[in-house]
Amino acid sequence: MSDMSLPAPVHRLATPFSNRRRQTLWAIGLSLSFLALIVVLGQRLDPAGLDTNLQARNQAPTWQHPFGTDWLGRDMLTRTLRGLTISLAVGVIASALSACIGLLIGLASATLGGWVDTVITWVIDMFLSLPHLVALILIAFVFGGGLTGVIASVALTHWTGLARLIRAEVLQLKTANYVQLSERLGRSRIWIARHHLLPHLIPQFVVGLLLLFPHAILHEAGITFIGIGLSPHQPAVGIILSESMRHLSTGYWWLAALPGLSLLVMVKSFDALGENLRALLDPKTSQE
Amino acid sequence: MLAVRNLSISFRMYSAGLRQHEITPITGLDLEVRAGELVGIVGASGSGKSLLAHAILGILPANARTAGEIYFKETLLTPDRQKRLRGKEIALIPQSVGFLDPLMRVGQQVRRAAYLSGANGSAEAAQRQVFRRYGLRDEDAERYPFQVSGGMARRVLVSTAAVGQAALIIADEPTPGLHPAVVAETLGHLRQLADEGRAVLLITHDIGAALTVADRIAVFYAGTTVEVAPAADFQAGGQALRHPYTQALWRALPQNQFVPIAGSQPPPDQLPAGCLFAPRCPHVSAACRAARPELRLIRGGWVRCIHVEG
Amino acid sequence: MLKAEGLSFRYTPNSGWVFQNITFELRPGEIVGLSGPSGCGKTTLGKVLAGYISPTKGRLSLDDRPLPRRGYCPVQLIFQHPELAINTRWRMSQVLEESFSPPLDLLRALGIENGWLKRWPHELSGGELQRFAVARALAPGTRYLIADEITTMLDAITQAQIWQVILEQARRRNLGVLVISHEAPLLERVCGRVIELKQ
Numbered sequence: 001m002s003d004m005s006l007p008a009p010v011h012r013l014a015t016p017f018s019n020r021r022r023q024t025l026w027a028i029g030l031s032l033s034f035l036a037l038i039v040v041l042g043q044r045l046d047p048a049g050l051d052t053n054l055q056a057r058n059q060a061p062t063w064q065h066p067f068g069t070d071w072l073g074r075d076m077l078t079r080t081l082r083g084l085t086i087s088l089a090v091g092v093i094a095s096a097l098s099a100c101i102g103l104l105i106g107l108a109s110a111t112l113g114g115w116v117d118t119v120i121t122w123v124i125d126m127f128l129s130l131p132h133l134v135a136l137i138l139i140a141f142v143f144g145g146g147l148t149g150v151i152a153s154v155a156l157t158h159w160t161g162l163a164r165l166i167r168a169e170v171l172q173l174k175t176a177n178y179v180q181l182s183e184r185l186g187r188s189r190i191w192i193a194r195h196h197l198l199p200h201l202i203p204q205f206v207v208g209l210l211l212l213f214p215h216a217i218l219h220e221a222g223i224t225f226i227g228i229g230l231s232p233h234q235p236a237v238g239i240i241l242s243e244s245m246r247h248l249s250t251g252y253w254w255l256a257a258l259p260g261l262s263l264l265v266m267v268k269s270f271d272a273l274g275e276n277l278r279a280l281l282d283p284k285t286s287q288e
Numbered sequence: 289m290l291a292v293r294n295l296s297i298s299f300r301m302y303s304a305g306l307r308q309h310e311i312t313p314i315t316g317l318d319l320e321v322r323a324g325e326l327v328g329i330v331g332a333s334g335s336g337k338s339l340l341a342h343a344i345l346g347i348l349p350a351n352a353r354t355a356g357e358i359y360f361k362e363t364l365l366t367p368d369r370q371k372r373l374r375g376k377e378i379a380l381i382p383q384s385v386g387f388l389d390p391l392m393r394v395g396q397q398v399r400r401a402a403y404l405s406g407a408n409g410s411a412e413a414a415q416r417q418v419f420r421r422y423g424l425r426d427e428d429a430e431r432y433p434f435q436v437s438g439g440m441a442r443r444v445l446v447s448t449a450a451v452g453q454a455a456l457i458i459a460d461e462p463t464p465g466l467h468p469a470v471v472a473e474t475l476g477h478l479r480q481l482a483d484e485g486r487a488v489l490l491i492t493h494d495i496g497a498a499l500t501v502a503d504r505i506a507v508f509y510a511g512t513t514v515e516v517a518p519a520a521d522f523q524a525g526g527q528a529l530r531h532p533y534t535q536a537l538w539r540a541l542p543q544n545q546f547v548p549i550a551g552s553q554p555p556p557d558q559l560p561a562g563c564l565f566a567p568r569c570p571h572v573s574a575a576c577r578a579a580r581p582e583l584r585l586i587r588g589g590w591v592r593c594i595h596v597e598g
Numbered sequence: 599m600l601k602a603e604g605l606s607f608r609y610t611p612n613s614g615w616v617f618q619n620i621t622f623e624l625r626p627g628e629i630v631g632l633s634g635p636s637g638c639g640k641t642t643l644g645k646v647l648a649g650y651i652s653p654t655k656g657r658l659s660l661d662d663r664p665l666p667r668r669g670y671c672p673v674q675l676i677f678q679h680p681e682l683a684i685n686t687r688w689r690m691s692q693v694l695e696e697s698f699s700p701p702l703d704l705l706r707a708l709g710i711e712n713g714w715l716k717r718w719p720h721e722l723s724g725g726e727l728q729r730f731a732v733a734r735a736l737a738p739g740t741r742y743l744i745a746d747e748i749t750t751m752l753d754a755i756t757q758a759q760i761w762q763v764i765l766e767q768a769r770r771r772n773l774g775v776l777v778i779s780h781e782a783p784l785l786e787r788v789c790g791r792v793i794e795l796k797q
Contacts (some may be wrong), residue, residue: 021302131641177683178648185668186695196694199687332753334723437637465678465750467635467780493753495784540758543783548758552709579658 027276031269035088038266039168042085049078050235058247061254068254071247076240080259083237084266086230090147091219094154103205104157106166120163127160136223146229153223154216162208169204173197203281210274214267217223221263237263289487290344290456295356297339297348297511310449313556314339317356318583318590321489326482328490328519330537331508332553339511340383341460341504344489345380346370347381349441360456376405379454381478385433385441385463394444395419395429396437398451405452409437418451422477437468446477457481458489463497475501493538499523507534510553510564512580517589531563532593563593571595599625600647600673600742600774605656607642608766616642620656622793624742627772630763634795640778641678643795644746647776648675660742670739678747680727684719691715693730698737707763708733709756725756734759736767739795742774750779 053073061068067076109120127135139153169224173179173196182192222227224238232239237259297314314336321327326551329337342348344358360373370378379401382388388397395415402414419429422443428436430535437445442462449457461480463471475490479501482488492498498505499522507515516529522529526538536549551568560566562577569576573595581594617639624630634640645651646658649665658665660672665792677683683695694700694715708729719727728748735743743764749757765788768775777789785792 021308176685177677177679178685181675181677181683182696184649184671184674186668186739187696196685199685264607330753332756333725333751352691415664461751465636465747465780468782470636493751495754529788537754540754541783542754542758542781544786546758546761546787548755548762550709552711552756553723555713555721 015269021280024276024280028271028280029117031273031276035273038081038084039088039268042081045078045081047078049075050082051279058252061258067258068252070243070255071252074116076254076258079100079240080237080262082258083177083235083240083260086124086234086236087217087263088266090150090154090236091213094151094220095158095209097155098212098216099153099162099205099209100164101155102208103166103201105159107170108165109163109167117167120167123136124160124164128146128156132219133222136219137226140223141226142147147230150220150223150229154219157219158212158215162205162212165204165208166201169200170197173200184266203278207274207281208280210270211275211278213270217263217267217270289325289361290319290321290489291359291362292317292340292344293357293359294318295340295343295354295358297336297343298353298355300350300351305572309557311352311556312511312559314343315559316512316580318509319506319516323487324482325457325503326479326488326490326501328495328502328505329508330490330492330495330498330505333373333493334510334553334555335590336511337493337507337508338460340378340508341458341489341491344370344456344458345374345378347374359491360409371399373521375401376452377454378456378458379405379449381449381459381462382455383446383464385436388433388444390433392432393429394431394433395526397433398429398444398447401448402451405454405484414520415447418447422447439466439469439473442466442474442512443477446474446481450477450481454486456487456489458491461493462490463492463494469498472500495522496541496543507531507537508567510559511531511556512564513590513592514565515589515591517591521589528587530589530596531565531593532571532595536568545547545593565593599661600627601657601659601662602647603659605643605646605653605658607639607646607651607654615623617795620795624774624776626741626774627768629768629775629777629789631737631789631792632776632778633780633782633785635794636780638795640795641746643668644677644744644776644778648673648744650675655744668681671739672735672739672741674730674735674740674742674745675730675744675746676735678750680724680731680782681719683731684727685718688719689715690717690719690730693719694734700733700736704733704736704763704767707759707766709759720763725752728752728756729760740771742776743768744776744778746778747780749784756783763791 003125026130051074056073057063058071059065059069065075065077067080069075102227105120111116135157136153139156140149143149179192179196182196220229220236221236224236225242226240229238230236240259241256244252248256294316295317296312298310298312300308301311302308305527313334317340319327324512325373327586331337331342339348343354344365348354358540362379395402399411399415402411404487415429416426422552424440424443424447428440442504445462462478463474478490490498490502495505499519504516504518505522506513515529515534517529517534522538526535529535529538539545540548549568553559554564554567557564560577562579563569566572566576577596583590583592586596586598601623603621606618607616608614609616620643631638646653649671665671665673710729710733714722714726732748745764749760752760764775767773777785779785
């Protein structure tokens with residue numbers, strides 16, 4: 001080892017520590033405020049924009065109509081925001097229902113075991129092997145379409161992922177040394193469920209719920225687009241998009257592009273919300 | 289071959305909400321391993337043994353920051369160079385088969401290690417040769433990691449490091465909770481690798497095991513090197529050792545007096561200002577509490593204590 | 599007296615025996631070693647003795663009665679890997695209180711510092727966690743301890759600290775201790791007699 005001509009010491013990270021948690025919280029805050037903005041604007045915007053105004057038909061985006069107007073002269077920004085609000089509401093209800101179904105079925109599967117577990121696993125596998133859209137359409141049809149149809153079909157098709165996650169987590173916890181030890185320390189099953197299992201399951205549930213929103217909203221838009229979802233009188237995003245199809249070829253690009261883009265941004269915000277919350281709640285990544 | 293100079297490693301942690309604080313589990317760590325030498329690193333869990341291995345391999349987590357220098361073959365080890373050398377010139381023998389790919393046959397994993405490290409000739413020939421060397425049969429190569437157990441797993445893990453041309457081999461707790469016969473065999477393999485001219489770093493909490501094969505023993509305490517002594521000094525008994533912690537460690541062995549000292553190693557965020565061992569040391573003085581002692585060369589070994597005389 | 603008579607265990611009727619026909623007695627105040635090659639079923643036997651799993655064949659009795667199914671089990675098992683035996687989402691004080699509130703002198707003797715009680719498990723080292731696992735197993739209801747390689751992963755000083763506490767408690771409270779270990783010097787030092795298990 002020669003002590004001459006040694007280079008300068010290493011500093012693996014030359015930059016100061018980045019505060020990853022601050023970035024994560026910013027991402028969460030930004031997503032939340034964007035979603036709040038949609039809801040508030042959707043309620044507050046002058047409903048006159050929804051009225052037919054034949055003088056202002058088919059206008060490209062201007063300052064007065066940032067999203068342009070449609071073939072009846074309706075303001076597309078107002079319609080889009082209204083549509084997104086409806087989609088948001090449907091999405092929240094459907095995914096909350098779906099997450100609760102997932103939680104209950106996952107818990108039942110893991111704790112009851114035996115034939116209950118076999119049947120539930122079989123049903124989950126069946127749902128997962130069926131194309132999502134087919135199941136959605138069938139269930140929406142059975143429920144007679146409309147708002148109930150949409151909510152029921154989305155709620156009944158999206159629980160499988162979370163149910164599997166909860167089931168796996170509970171099964172793993174049940175065999176954990178500290179859970180078995182708790183029983184030998186004389187703790188009751190209810191005490192163990194409350195103190196050992198719940199702290200692990202709640203974060204899974206919350207994140208699972210948030211990550212369900214984007215799917216629920218997109219699928220709601222999807223089946224409405226096909227025509228078995230919400231009724232055409234409601235300016236749901238799916239309706240707006242399906243109507244715009246007829247006018248796309250005539251060069252009215254803004255009818256589809258801007259509402260579509262808004263839907264995408266909203267879905268991505270939910271996704272960002274879920275992913276960032278997951279990173280924060282997981283002890284493995286929470287120190288980054 | 290390997291020289292670590294005044295290495296420190298810090299982690300940024302979140303205390304509450306957005307407030308961050310820094311902890312420094314490794315401070316002023318020095319170590320040298322020469323070619324053909326087997327150096328044992330012993331210390332309590334949390335003394336920084338495994339962190340040192342991760343720092344040499346360049347696999348510390350993202351919230352870690354290092355200062356100080358690590359030299360490999362007399363050239364500074366930069367993150368780029370670590371990435372290039374890892375698995376080729378610097379190889380790791382992990383704790384268990386849990387670190388292998390569970391879906392790949394063990395023979396294939398050894399061949400892959402051979403290929404990556406640029407072994408002479410074909411990877412398959414190299415794998416067969418190393419398997420024969422460690423008494424594994426050709427058909428053992430077809431097993432999956434979950435199908436090998438106990439002694440065979442040790443041989444496979446040693447094979448992954450021995451198959452290539454690695455000049456530095458780091459074994460991180462290679463014999464946890466194994467039967468004495470298997471421990472002896474694995475340690476014997478490490479000794480052979482050193483005798484071939486490689487540098488071997490054996491990280492363990494088991495002094496007894498390290499003593500049977502090591503040339504020198506480095507003792508870590510609370511993230512610093514307190515003593516580096518020839519293995520013979522341990523065999524000679526407590527009085528040849530230099531640092532009070534090393535002596536306490538020696539006395540605590542069940543084959544010696546089995547008498548512990550009180551207290552515990554300080555956590556990285558509550559390190560004393562002076563000597564890190566001062567709170568538990570029988571010889572502590574005001575000077576010990578005032579400043580961290582430097583490493584000094586005493587009777588052919590390094591020691592970080594101001595009271596030792598040559 | 600903890601008595602094992604012809605204990606055998608296998609996971610399913612088709613799988614091989616993990617261990618077979620094990621018979622021994624552990625009297626109060628007695629410290630007995632158990633050693634044998636890796637894979638001879640020592641860990642599984644420990645779980646059977648502490649009532650985690652039932653033996654496939656044979657009889658396990660505590661003072662001529664089966665182990666209680668409910669309530670605090672008088673036979674407590676301490677695991678080799680404390681990080682798996684402690685809930686990662688609990689603070690250390692909660693881990694202790696799940697069993698009992700250990701007296702201060704017991705915590706001192708084990709080298710558990712006050713500051714550690716507020717910490718999360720991932721902030722402590724294996725040696726520090728194992729001291730908690732030992733404290734937790736020493737609640738007043740304990741009469742027998744099964745120590746499964748509890749200091750195998752620890753340094754000599756921590757090992758000696760933990761064993762001094764266990765030996766002292768065993769003497770004072772007349773506890774029976776089964777020491778599962780590979781380490782001949784340790785068994786020689788702490789045990790009155792050693793049982794050898796065959797493959």
